[in-house]
Every structure is written in C-alpha cells, then in structure tokens.
Amino acid sequence: MSPDTATVDRETQTAIDIDRTKGDFSFPENHKYDAGVGLTKNTVDYISDVKNDPDWVRAFRHKGLETFFDKPMPTHWATEDLENIDFDKIRYYLSDGQKPKRSWDDVPPEVLETFERLGVPEQERAFLAGVEAQYDSEAAYSNVKEELEKDGVIFVNSTEGLKEHEEIFRPWFGKVIPTGDNKFSALNSAVFSGGSFIYIPKGLKVKHPLQAYFRINSENFGQFERTLIIADEGAEVMYMEGCTAPKFETATLHSAVVELVAMKGAKIQYVTVQNWSSNVFNLVTKRGLAHEDAEVRWIDCNIGSRLTMKYPGVVMKGERARGEVISIALANSGQHQDTGAKMIHAANNTTSNVVSKSISVGEGRATYRGQVHIPKRLKGCKNNTECDALMINANSKTDTYPAITVRGNQHVTQHEASVSQVSEEMLFYMQQRGISEAAAMSLAVNGFINDLVSEFPMEYSVELKRLIELEMEGSVG
C-alpha cells in the first residue's frame, strides 16, 4: 500500500466515522401513555385502549398473552441466560401519545436530535423513499414520498395498518408466524406496537429502499414492533432497518415479529443492521413466505446485544421459489449471538441458500443454529448452507448446530462449516509491510466478511465495516 492511498483511506474513514458515544445517551423520559411495569391482561387491555384497537386485534392480543403464559422457556436447547429476563420489570408500552408525523417540521426537536445523533443525514432524506422513524414504541415520524403513494404503496405503522387497511393486512397478519410459533412471538402478539406495515401493489418495483430507523430509549422498556410486508404479484421491494440503543444498566428486551409475504414472482429483500448495546435481549422472529417464482432474501448483520436469538426463515410455498439468508454476526465479550436460518421447502424445485459468517472477539460467543427441511413427495429441491466462524482471541467461543432433514432422493443439500482464526503468517506478512498488528487484524477480519458486506446496500456496508473495526478495537495486543 502506497502512503498516498493510506492517507486517502484515513480521510475516507474520518469522513464516514460514526461517533459511537453518541449512542450512549438518553433524553429525559416524557411519556403520555405508560402501561407500567409487568405483564397482565390489564397491560394488554391498556395497550388496546390507547391504540383504540378493533375488537379482533384485541382478541388477537389476548390469545397471544395466553399462549405466552402457556409456553415454557426454550432452555432445553437455548441458552440458560434466557431465565434472567425478568418479565415483571419490563415496561410493555410507552408512547408520547403524538400521532405519527408527516413532515420533518412537526417532529419534536428532541426527537429530531435523537435522529441527528443516530446519523440519519439530512441530505440523505431526499433519497430515502420513506422514513419510518421510531422513537420509543410509536412511530414518531412517518413519511412516504408522494410518488410512492401515487403508485399505491402503503407504508404505515402497525396500528394504522390494521385499522385503516384491514382488508389488505388482516389476511396475512399472524399467518406467516402464528402466535404460538414460540414464546416470544406470542409475547409480541400480545403487546406489539410500532413497526411497519407495507404493501407493494402488483408489478411495482420500488426503486429506493424503504427504511426504518428505530431505537430503544426508555430504561427497562422493551420494544415489540410488528412488521408485515406484502409484495403483490411481480412486485419488488427492499426494506432496511437499523438500530442503536443507548446503554442502560438493566437488561432490556427487544422482541420483534417480522412477516414477509412475496406473492407470485415477487421479490423482497429485508436488510438489518443491528447494533444493540450489550444489555439488550434481542429475541426476534422473522419469517418470509415465498409463493411461486418469488424470492425472499434476509440480509442480516448482528452486532452487540447481550443475547441475540434470531433465525430468519423462508417458507418456499410455491414452485421455483427461492429463499436466502446472508448473515454476519460479531460477538464481543459479554455477548452471545445465537443466529441462523430456517429453510422450509414446501414445493417442487425450490432453492435456498444460507451463508453465515461469524466473528467471536474477546469472550464473545457466536452460534449458528439452522434448520433445513425438505418434506416427502417433493422433487428438485436444493439447499446450500455455508457457515464460517472466525475466532480472534483465546477465550472466544463459537458453536454450530445445523439440522437438516431430507425426505426423498431428488434433492441436493449440502452443509459446510469451518472454524478458523487469523493465521500468524497473515498477520506477520502485513506487519512486515508496516501495518500495525491491530490494523492487520482489522483488515483480515474485514477480508473475511468482505464478500458478504458487499451484499448490503452501499451506505450500510460502509457503516458496517466501520462498526466492525470499532468492535475489534483493543482486541489485539
């Protein structure tokens, strides 16, 4: 590397630098509606009252609550750390009571400041097709660009979606991920608020990605957003979510449910860049349903959190449907990234691909947990799963637990995993050329995930590389 390019790189880096300390703050809490701590039927009713839910939504929430109480913690396969979640100390609903805003001018200044610090650049807003920015659990700002509205795109929060567009969203709401899917999807069904409900009409290819920025801002306050994206026949959309959270001392729970429905020939890409602070339990259920010739792609990056359990899934229901999960996880000390993918083949000639790369730093633990299921009487299903783990320090931990079921002989599945560390030779080679050990390590790690990072949209991939560099700081030497 010549000195010139090195300077340029440094400049570029400064330019894209994210000051992470900006995430370490919180504003005085000022909430009009507060469901209090703990979870009872009254909490759920309170949320329903505030949101003025239709009766069927209220009933849905009640059922969710019952299921949540019935279901045991999945600790027979998951980490015991789940037992440390104290459901009685969590606030299930907070809202400033303001209606979602349509223009940036109406957004309260302190909220605006939060977004500023989160790094939603002003000039970028014009490019962002619609910004669904979530402050605490209620969308404080929602802006759908006029042209999208003209095209018939619906981009609203969950409350509005279920109330105003019941005929579109109700048929699929809770259908991809049933309430009883797991304990946390049941919890979400009971207390959900916020999130995005999106409908893309037939044949429309949305040019710009739709984005949602959200964050947790109240101590002991869990976010339970609910997202449902429906891409009608032949439609295409990319949705991006990113999150940061201020650091609090007590554990916070985040438990979202994201459902995607890709009708015949549609394509949905869902991009997540997650950077929770290391006290957050992030237990998310994400699943897509792909009809004939449709494609669902999950592009996922998990950094931070105390425990993340997230296994984006695709149910390939129609012939030739495609499912894909691209995932990067970085676990630092005190963090456990338990991520993976779930591929359910339910029609002939369906194909799925899972590429997962994880990095364990310090005492971090990264886990890949996957399921591939090809039932009887199907033909021509293909699955490819690759998971690679990189371990940086002597105390780093990594696990892989895939489960592959194949019935019938007209399919091809392959699973491969490797675990490695940055080789001494590689570091030596770089150090010999004047690169410090830490920088060499950082380069090697970025090289490890580089081919996956390029799958992310431009602005995210830049941010991502920077975030990973920051996480790597101080891990060597």
Add this chain to the structure above:
Amino acid sequence: MAQSSILESTPETPTQFPTWFSEQQQQAWADFQSLPMPSRGDEVWRFGNLKQLDFSEFTEKETSDIHFQIPSLPDGVICLPLEDALQSHSDLVQEHFMKSETRLGSAKFTALHKAKVKSGLFVYVPDGVKVADPIEVSHVLSGAHQTIFPHTLIVTGKNAEVSVIDRFSSANEDDAGLCIAVNDLIAGDGSKLTYCTIQELNTSSRMIQVNVTNVGRDAHATAFITNTGAQWARNESVSMMTGEGAHSDMLSCSIPSGTQQYDQRTYQHHASPHTNSDLLYKNTLYDTSKTVFSGLILVDEGAHYTDAYQTCRNLLMEDTTEANSMPGLEINADQVKCSHGSTSASISDEEIYYLCARGIPPQQARRLIANGFSTEVVERLRNEKLEEIVLQAIERKFALV
C-alpha cells in the same frame, strides 16, 4: 416359567463376582429406575423414534450366546470373557469399568446395561505389546423378546496395539430381540486401538450401542460401526481426547433398507491441546428407511491447536428415504481448525449414464456406485483384515437390496 420384563426384574449378580461389582449393579439398578425416560423435548433425541424405547415385553436372556475367536496372543495380554476377568482380574476391571457418564441420551439404558451385564469381553494389552491379528467376538440373539447386555472393555498400555471386532447377529430371521451394548475403549499413551462393530441383527430386533473411547497422549483410536441389520439401531459414540497428540477416527457405514431406522449420535470431545479427531459417517438409504445423524465437536477452553473434522454423507437411493443431519460444533479455544459437512443427494443421472455407456446395466451401475460410496469409509480403517471383514458384511447387505 414366565419371566418378568427387564424393566421390572431386579438384577441378581452371580455370587462369584466381586462385591464392588454387585454393589455397582445395585446402584445402577436404582439409577435406572430413577432416571427419566427420554422425551420429545430432549435435544439428543430430536428426530429420534421414541416409540422404539418401549422395552416392557423384553425379558432377560439367561445364558448369553457369545463366541470368541482369539488369535495367538503375545505374553502378558489378557483376553477373557468379562465374567472370568471379573474374578481373575477384579482390580483391573474395576479400574476401567464404566467410568464415563453417558452424555448422548441413553443414560437410562446404560444404567440398565450396568445393572444387568453378565458377560462380554475384557482385553488388556500391556505396555509395548502388539497383537497382530484381530480378536473376534460374536454375539448371537435368539429367542423371542430376549435381551442381551454385552459389554466390551478394551484397555491398552503404553505403545500397545490391538484390534477387536464385535459382531451382533440373530439366530433366526423372526425372533425380535434386543441388544443393549456398551463398550469402553481406553487407549493408553502412544497406543493404537481399533474397534469395529458389525451389526447384522434380523429386521425385527433393536439395538442400543453406547461407545466411549478415551484416547491418551499420542494414542490413536479408531471406532468403526457397521449397521446393516436391526429394525432400529441407536449408536452413541463419544471420543475423549484426553492427552496431547491424541488422535481419534470415528467411522461408520450404514446401509438401511425396508423400514429400518438408524439413529447415530456422536461426540468428539477435545480436552487437551494438539489433539485431532476425524469423523466420517456414511449412510446409503433404500426403500423407506430413515437415518438420523447428530454430531458435536466440543473443544474445551485451552484445548488449542485442535484439528477436528466431522462429515456425514447420505446417499439417497429412493424417493421415500429420509435423512436427518445435525452436525454441530462448540469451540471454546483458539488456534483451532474445525470443519463439519453434511451432504444428502442421490446418484446423478450422468454417473449412471457413464456406466451404462460402458455396457453396465443401470441396476448394476447403481449398486457399483453405492458400493464405492461405502468402500471409501471402510478403507479408512487402514487394516486389511478388518476391511475385508467389513466389506463382506456390506456385500451381504447389497446382495439383499
């Protein structure tokens, strides 16, 4: 005289056996009764067939039918039926007998085995002694709903070498039998221990085999499992690399057909640095057969410079077969090279076409390819005599399907 079920009859340790042994059997019986039955939620029984675990109609076989084929042995080697060894080498047996906990789900049944075991094989090879030819043991199941509890205990001293074959077969095609076998392999420092199971029970019988291998410093252990028989067979194999430089090969070749089901769980435990293990399990599935493979590589903290590999390959010969694979890794150390892989596929049309073009009929072509698929793992035994014996068993199976 109507015998009571193995689940109810208290064990009666023959009086000539040492006291420690009868005490352990009583304790094991208490353990068996208190341990819970595996249930659906148990991760180690995921995809498993719990219905096969109803053993209430099985009774204990009074006398076990074991045949030993013992080659000429160098001086100092002890190779005795377990019941004899218990009397003549009580201390030596006690030192190694069932010391490890059962980690892969069948704790209840190993307790039952421990409570009931009366026969088996005990091999002790002293330091530096090499046994050239394999020791062969045949266990024959006969009589309806009869159970045997064969035990194999092999201990090698420093730099010793030995190979043992355990064969399991049925006296006839109809009697539903049950075999709950446990084998402990203790490979001393620098030794070479090869153990090979050939399971050819009739298709009404069931089998649980729990294998624990302890590999000492610079030792090399190989455990090979051949499954061609039984209605349902479950193999649980644990390999513990306890000394630096330990090497363990875990191999298996299974050819289920009809409605046969094989459920295999493995555990490669690297407890010391600079150890390596290599696992290759191959299944060739016919008809409506089903296999489950669940493997785990565990690298302990501090077990740096571990090389561990784990591969499960399924060849699906028919559209009605089912293969489940769960290859797992748990790595807690640095400077580790680990990989696992699992594939499931059928024979491609091109391969058949290639052979057909050379005048080989399709049926035979499929057979040849399946045979080649199995042979690859057999060759890993690197012991011609054992390879031949295993290949014969495989041939017998291919002749039937």
